[in-house]
Amino acid sequence: MGQWLRSAASPRLRNKLPRAAAIAAFFIPFLIWPVGAQQPDPGLQDRLKGLSLDQLGNIEVTTTTKEPVTVTRTPAAVYVITQDDIRRSGATSIPEALRLAPGVEVARIDSVKWAIGIRGFQSRLSRDVLVLIDGRSVYSPLFHGVYWEVQDTLLEDIERIEVIRGPGGTIWGANAVDGVINIITKSSKNTHGALVSAGGGSVDQGFLDFRYGGGNDKDFDYRFYAKGFDRSPEYHYDDRNFDDFRRAQGGFRTDWNVTKRDSLTIQGDLYDGVDGESAKITVVSPPSAYVLDQNGALSGGNLLAHWKRDLGGGSDLQIETYYDRVNRRQPNQAEYRNTFDVDVIHHWAFSDRQNIIWGFGARLSLGELPEVVPTYVFNPNSRVDQLYSLFAQDEIQLVPGRLALTAGSKILHSSYTGFDAEPSVRLLWTPSTHQSFWTAVTRAVRTPSDIEDTLTTTTPVSTNPPTFSQTTGDRIFTSETMLGYEAGFRQLVNPRLSFDLATFYNQYDHLLSLEPGTPFMEDGAIIDPFVNRNGIRGTTKGFELLANWKPSTSWRIEGSYAWLDMDLMNKPGSLDATTVSSTEGASPRHDISLKSFIDLSSKFEFNQIVRYVSALPAEQVTAYVTADARVAWHPDRRFEFAVTGQNLLQPHHAEYGGDPGPLVGIKRSVYAAITWRK
Amino acid sequence: MKTPRTPAKNRWRAWACLVFTGVLICANNLPAQAPAPTDYQVKAAYLANFGRFVEWPPRSGPSQDQSFNVCVLGDDPFGPALDAALAGETINRAPLVPRRITKPREATNCRIVFITLSEDSHLKTMLPPLENAGVLTVSDIPQFARRGGMIELVLAGNKVRFEINVAATARAGLTLSSELLKLAVVVRKTL
Numbered sequence: 001m002g003q004w005l006r007s008a009a010s011p012r013l014r015n016k017l018p019r020a021a022a023i024a025a026f027f028i029p030f031l032i033w034p035v036g037a038q039q040p041d042p043g044l045q046d047r048l049k050g051l052s053l054d055q056l057g058n059i060e061v062t063t064t065t066k067e068p069v070t071v072t073r074t075p076a077a078v079y080v081i082t083q084d085d086i087r088r089s090g091a092t093s094i095p096e097a098l099r100l101a102p103g104v105e106v107a108r109i110d111s112v113k114w115a116i117g118i119r120g121f122q123s124r125l126s127r128d129v130l131v132l133i134d135g136r137s138v139y140s141p142l143f144h145g146v147y148w149e150v151q152d153t154l155l156e157d158i159e160r161i162e163v164i165r166g167p168g169g170t171i172w173g174a175n176a177v178d179g180v181i182n183i184i185t186k187s188s189k190n191t192h193g194a195l196v197s198a199g200g201g202s203v204d205q206g207f208l209d210f211r212y213g214g215g216n217d218k219d220f221d222y223r224f225y226a227k228g229f230d231r232s233p234e235y236h237y238d239d240r241n242f243d244d245f246r247r248a249q250g251g252f253r254t255d256w257n258v259t260k261r262d263s264l265t266i267q268g269d270l271y272d273g274v275d276g277e278s279a280k281i282t283v284v285s286p287p288s289a290y291v292l293d294q295n296g297a298l299s300g301g302n303l304l305a306h307w308k309r310d311l312g313g314g315s316d317l318q319i320e321t322y323y324d325r326v327n328r329r330q331p332n333q334a335e336y337r338n339t340f341d342v343d344v345i346h347h348w349a350f351s352d353r354q355n356i357i358w359g360f361g362a363r364l365s366l367g368e369l370p371e372v373v374p375t376y377v378f379n380p381n382s383r384v385d386q387l388y389s390l391f392a393q394d395e396i397q398l399v400p401g402r403l404a405l406t407a408g409s410k411i412l413h414s415s416y417t418g419f420d421a422e423p424s425v426r427l428l429w430t431p432s433t434h435q436s437f438w439t440a441v442t443r444a445v446r447t448p449s450d451i452e453d454t455l456t457t458t459t460p461v462s463t464n465p466p467t468f469s470q471t472t473g474d475r476i477f478t479s480e481t482m483l484g485y486e487a488g489f490r491q492l493v494n495p496r497l498s499f500d501l502a503t504f505y506n507q508y509d510h511l512l513s514l515e516p517g518t519p520f521m522e523d524g525a526i527i528d529p530f531v532n533r534n535g536i537r538g539t540t541k542g543f544e545l546l547a548n549w550k551p552s553t554s555w556r557i558e559g560s561y562a563w564l565d566m567d568l569m570n571k572p573g574s575l576d577a578t579t580v581s582s583t584e585g586a587s588p589r590h591d592i593s594l595k596s597f598i599d600l601s602s603k604f605e606f607n608q609i610v611r612y613v614s615a616l617p618a619e620q621v622t623a624y625v626t627a628d629a630r631v632a633w634h635p636d637r638r639f640e641f642a643v644t645g646q647n648l649l650q651p652h653h654a655e656y657g658g659d660p661g662p663l664v665g666i667k668r669s670v671y672a673a674i675t676w677r678k
Numbered sequence: 679m680k681t682p683r684t685p686a687k688n689r690w691r692a693w694a695c696l697v698f699t700g701v702l703i704c705a706n707n708l709p710a711q712a713p714a715p716t717d718y719q720v721k722a723a724y725l726a727n728f729g730r731f732v733e734w735p736p737r738s739g740p741s742q743d744q745s746f747n748v749c750v751l752g753d754d755p756f757g758p759a760l761d762a763a764l765a766g767e768t769i770n771r772a773p774l775v776p777r778r779i780t781k782p783r784e785a786t787n788c789r790i791v792f793i794t795l796s797e798d799s800h801l802k803t804m805l806p807p808l809e810n811a812g813v814l815t816v817s818d819i820p821q822f823a824r825r826g827g828m829i830e831l832v833l834a835g836n837k838v839r840f841e842i843n844v845a846a847t848a849r850a851g852l853t854l855s856s857e858l859l860k861l862a863v864v865v866r867k868t869l
Contacts, residue, residue: 044715045762048723053731053861056723060714060836073796314802314825352803401800432780434753495757553716602714 075406075426075438077488077502077544081161088597088607090630090644091155092204094183095148099611101163102560103544105587107655110664111234111243112275114148115656118165118179119504120540120566122587124659128446130168130176133183134267135320136304141365141385142335144175144449150271150298152249154211154225156195159186165544166504167444167484177444177482188213188221188255194678201671206230219257226250233276235652235665240278242293243664247273261310270301279331280660282375287460287468287525291661294331301325314349332376336368353400358392367450375458383450386415404428412445416453417479420445434492446480452512452532453477466525471514477532483507496550503543510534513576535574540566554599562591585618605632619657625649640675718756720838721831722763725792725816728829729769731858732814734789735851746772747787749779752794786811793817801825809850823866832863839863
């Protein structure tokens with residue numbers, strides 16, 4: 001048959017066949033869904049009938065993931081990515097897993113770097129999203145964004161990732177302007193035994209995960225893990241292939257129930273990696289810039305302690321403290337940072353109708369930013385950021401079980417901007433157990449970072465006459481502010497079908513702008529100076545619609561559509577000519593995804609994700625559709641064999657502008673993995 | 679009516695389908711091969727069983743109602759599983775009947791009330807009246823037994839087990855058989 005196909009098909013058609021077949025293979029399951037969909041097996045329930053309590057307690061069950069009931073009563077746009085979702089998606093990193101959440105814009109810049117945003121403002125720096133791993137804030141005070149390439153843990157150990165779209169400032173702290181990503185790992189009580197997972201493929205060339213956990217079956221549990229991976233470069237049309245990436249990481253966690261009421265968790269991680277980077281280096285004489293492809297050295301670690309006392313009656317007191325160390329040596333910059341943080345939270349079930357949460361925290365971050373190239377300089381090159389916060393929030397049941405009001409505020413004091421308030425009011429109406437409506441008004445603030453305050457960068461503009469543009473942080477830049485209006489609706493049509501709609505209208509003010517100054521001469525060169533000001537304002541509006549359908553107990557389909565409209569403008573007096581268009585054009589207007597997770601049998605699963613992302617004009621990225629698929633077979637409890645294909649619908653596609661340089665194509669890739677646990 | 683397929687045949691068909699189409703459209707046409715039950719199927723089975731191990735005081739609980747009502751309070755996570763689990767079952771000749779209710783005060787005719795996750799925030803207000811009415815409260819809300827509920831269904835790994843708060847059942851005047859207490863993973867005597 002293959003012979004016939006080859007001779008009959010024209011060369012052109014022959015080239016297109018694999019692609020067409022791949023696309024067809026992807027959509028067929030989606031198209032024929034209702035045919036013979038499995039119903040819950042009534043015979044199964046009958047078999048359970050004859051069992052004693054003792055026997056029931058020994059039956060292994062599959063847990064129904066994503067019970068819709070758990071989110072229907074949250075007055076915010078929340079999405080929870082479960083461990084099951086992460087495994088089924090075939091994600092090999094946290095950013096990939098974030099693609100599962102609607103309204104989160106995730107673009108791979110190259111093999112190492114990511115650009116992530118929530119409801120707009122997607123960028124390598126993803127400035128306005130607060131990211132926490134077990135309560136530890138992982139954004140860098142350097143630019144108030146996240147270096148995603150070093151945020152990692154054993155993906156198997158993640159219990160869930162809560163993604164809050166929209167301002168989460170009241171409880172979560174500074175810079176949670178556009179959203180919060182809260183990564184929660186499993187208690188070591190739930191990770192007993194050994195786990196080894198190894199695999200490799202065309203881009204994820206090799207990886208090895210190891211974990212061992214245990215406990216005394218009473219009050220103490222522990223685990224430790226180690227992992228390493230080697231990623232190859234993505235597609236570069238000019239064959240520069242600079243972006244290979246290797247990293248090793250290890251860590252531990254202990255959970256100790258000190259008394260009946262007190263529990264203490266101590267955990268830590270250490271990592272070390274080498275990433276291939278490309279950097280633009282400016283030379284002053286002659287005025288020019290060249291691109292240097294060189295390795296960066298990325299390492300760091302953290303140690304965290306979390307103490308919780310159950311005060312009874314639903315109240316508790318928690319204290320968390322951590323130390324975090326970051327070492328980054330890159331081709332054109334370096335950062336060495338120590339962060340100390342302590343937070344106290346008191347959850348107080350004040351009465352039947354009122355639930356109070358209040359707390360306070362302090363963070364001290366000491367950054368050393370030594371000069372690597374003379375055209376990228378922090379002045380001063382060391383800085384201490386202090387952040388103090390105090391928050392209180394009251395959840396009031398106006399009509400118990402039907403109408404709840406949540407009001408609160410955070411008061412923030414940063415060493416560079418003084419006091420900022422982040423109040424929030426949220427209302428939740430649940431007319432029936434199958435419906436809920438919510439609405440919220442929140443103010444959120446992003447405080448200035450080192451990059452805006454103290455960085456001076458120099459870039460050549462022309463050689464004759466020698467001209468440079470120079471951006472200088474002069475500490476006049478103040479906090480960016482946002483006033484967010486949100487409303488949402490959730491409907492549980494039946495236990496198998498649910499919808500979730502979240503809408504938003506955000507007003508931003510005092511956004512960062514680059515304001516030109518008067519050119520001057522320095523050492524025979526013309527300098528076009530720029531300073532950081534708060535010259536941009538504007539609005540974003542949009543919605544995310546999510547539908548979740550379980551045609552049968554072994555099949556889940558989820559579709560989501562996110563629409564975003566950004567409308568920024570210069571404030572009177574602002575002469576910034578680029579920021580508005582470069583920001584608006586860097587987030588997709590449409591983002592659609594369709595997932596299908598099927599258990600073919602108790603031993604066999606098949607998962608697919610198709611996603612469409614519209615064009616990013618400012619990044620020269622065209623719209624694309626691509627898809628991932630994963631087939632896994634677990635013959636018994638101990639083994640799992642899986643093959644995952646990623647970005648299957650084209651040989652490569654770009655997702656975000658090169659950093660710096662031409663677009664990097666994200667390759668179609670396949671990897672296989674074997675997991676053993678005991 | 680189709681002839682029943684053996685699991686072995688099904689497995690063979692699944693592989694054949696996979697190999698020949700290269701795609702897993704086969705998913706739709708194949709019944710799962712003895713899949714593991716879901717947690718809620720097992721929880722439903724527990725609800726059908728608990729009544730045999732509990733003695734209600736003569737005066738309390740449903741007096742006129744001839745059926746043994748097992749109620750679900752809150753957003754129903756069971757679907758048809760509970761109806762299937764209770765169908766045809768009796769306790770002291772009273773048929774087990776599933777009921778879905780939305781308010782605690784509708785629970786006075788229930789012998790057993792399963793409080794679903796959606797009611798987490800109202801637990802504190804709803805438990806005392808249920809206790810006074812002599813209803814056996816069961817739930818999978820985290821810390822349910824510690825928060826004043828009677829039987830908490832907990833997931834231990836992939837298995838569904840239960841904890842019992844004896845203090846709460848005693849206050850409600852319920853007598854639990856020793857067999858039930860023996861199988862509970864934790865028995866709380868205070869609170």
